[in-house]
Amino acid sequence: xxxxxxxxxxxxxxxxxxxxxxxxxxxxxxxxxxxxxxxxxxxxxxxxxxxxxxxxxxxxxxxxxxxxxxxxxxxxxxxxxxxxxxxxxxxxxxxxxxxxxxxxxxxxxxxxxxxxxxxxxxxxxxxxxxxxxxxxxxxxxxxxxxxxxxxxxxxxxxxxxxxxxxxxxxxxxxxxxxxxxxxxxxxxxxxxxxxxxxxxxxxxxxxxxxxxxxxxxxxxxxxxxxxxxxxxxxxxxxxxxxxxxxxxxxxxxxxxxxxxxxxxxxxxxxxxxxxxxxxxxxxxxxxxxxxxxxxxxxxxxxxxxxxxxxxxxxxxxxxxxxxx
Ligand code: R5P
Numbered sequence: 044x045x046x047x048x049x050x051x052x053x054x055x056x057x058x059x060x061x062x063x064x065x066x067x068x069x070x071x072x073x074x075x076x077x078x079x080x081x082x083x084x085x086x087x088x089x090x091x092x093x094x095x096x097x098x099x100x101x102x103x104x105x106x107x108x109x110x111x112x113x114x115x116x117x118x119x120x121x122x123x124x125x126x127x128x129x130x131x132x133x134x135x136x137x138x139x140x141x142x143x144x145x146x147x148x149x150x151x152x153x154x155x156x157x158x159x160x161x162x163x164x165x166x167x168x169x170x171x172x173x174x175x176x177x178x179x180x181x182x183x184x185x186x187x188x189x190x191x192x193x194x195x196x197x198x199x200x201x202x203x204x205x206x207x208x209x210x211x212x213x214x215x216x217x218x219x220x221x222x223x224x225x226x227x228x229x230x231x232x233x234x235x236x237x238x239x240x241x242x243x244x245x246x247x248x249x250x251x252x253x254x255x256x257x258x259x260x261x262x263x264x265x266x267x268x269x270x271x272x273x274x275x276x277x278x279x280x281x282x283x284x285x286x287x288x289x290x291x292x293x294x295x296x297x298x299x300x301x302x303x304x305x306x307x308x309x310x311x312x313x314x315x316x317x318x319x320x321x322x323x324x325x326x327x328x329x330x331x332x333x334x335x336x337x338x339x340x341x342x343x344x345x346x347x348x349x350x351x352x353x354x355x356x357x358x359x360x361x362x363x364x365x366x367x
Contacts, residue, residue, distance in 0.1 A: 045352050049095045050067070050069065050071055050347070052076075052100045053099070053119035053120055055103070056101070056321070056322075058321070059100065059322070060100040062321075062338055063343050063344045064344075066341055067344050074086060074088045074089055076119050076123065084122055085122075086119065088123075088127060094132075094133045095133060097132040101116055101137070102140045102322055103162070104141050106324050117165070121166070124137060125170055136172070136173040136350065137175070140176065140320075140322035142179055144158040144159050146180055148181050159184050174191070175192075175193045176194055177196070178196055178197055180270060195346055195360070196363060197297045197339050199360065201320065202232045202233070204295075204318055204337055205233055205293070206232060212261065212262045213233055213264075214289070215264075216239070216255075216257075216264050216266045218240045218266050222268055224365065226239075226267040228363055228366070232363060232364075238284075239257060240254075248273055264281075264291070264292045266294040266296075267296075270296065272300040274301075274312075275308070277308075277314075277317070278308045278309065278313075281312050282312070282313055293314065294318070297322060299322075301323075301325065306332075309333055321339060321340070
């Protein structure tokens, strides 16, 4: 092991942070992360971190159970980093399993912010000197940081799940042009051809499927995407595949944002199954039907172990042919 390892968590996804700590055979370090009067965030690190290699686990997401918004989660992350820096941690790594605001990564219209870049600035300014994240919406977000970013892929866990199922006559489907690279990696892993849904986004909430490119008739489809928010993109893509003659339609989506009415959309859709990760906590009411949650704690834990030990992290993904 390298320098003394300390793992902290805010309130956005403590179960994941606990699973990661358990996988590393350590405990979650003590910190009090609460609301202050007037709605402010207050943090107190409750143990010595001087000279330690500190990892702060906090996806930038909603936690309905805890009443946390993505903005609360971000603020908790920033003040935890600040507290650790002022307490003389040797190095602070922001572990952000879901990088919220990632879809605001470019100036696609006049007078809009690039919020994903602003957040990168804030994480650095707070004091993080390394970032560990999972399935970024766009790979180039790594370039918003001038510090090392270890970018993990959940294909090792979600893809392997489908591999073990041994589904026959399979086709892997990218639900939009932006998802082609990841869908191609799944297609390689599963030994299946690739199809693409030509999706147009008219607004944050409204998308439309224009066409399906590739052969899906009489095939079992697996749709691969990074985010399910309202569920519109996924369920429309699934319906379009059904119209084109696909048989069973499954999906795997890394980050279950699951804004309303996503759960209802999925349950009432033609989908057989939706497999997501626990990068974002999935509310209980969403777990009973078609939605299955797989834990990404093992890859996050192994990456933390390697970072702490100055070992390669990219080696973990040597078998998954994900293009940068
Ligand atoms: C878009 O580029 C993303 O990969 C997702 O397809 C999208 O964010 C999903 O949003 P929604 O579930 O609201 O359609």
